[in-house]
Amino acid sequence: MTHEERKLENDRHYVAQWLLEAKRRIYATSLSAVSAFHAGSWDEMASRQAQESRDERTRKQYSSVHDFLMKKLYSKNKSITNMLVLK
Numbered sequence: 001m002t003h004e005e006r007k008l009e010n011d012r013h014y015v016a017q018w019l020l021e022a023k024r025r026i027y028a029t030s031l032s033a034v035s036a037f038h039a040g041s042w043d044e045m046a047s048r049q050a051q052e053s054r055d056e057r058t059r060k061q062y063s064s065v066h067d068f069l070m071k072k073l074y075s076k077n078k079s080i081t082n083m084l085v086l087k
Helices: 001-039 041-086
Strands: none
Touching: none
16 A cells, blocks of 8 residues: 555544544534423523524613713703893
């Protein structure tokens, strides 16, 4: 067997080993996903994501209300300041 043939054989062996490892990892990941589904983890994850989404919407609403109130307060203070300066 020549050097080139041995190198090609080693490359084939390496690729075959890599594919077997990739298949094993995919299978293990799929198996853990299925077991998580049966354990109810997906329901918990969906519930947690829904809660985070609600929290984000609430935070945005509070932020916009806060901004609105601060603008009103600023404009009131500005008009009061203007009235005091004018007198």
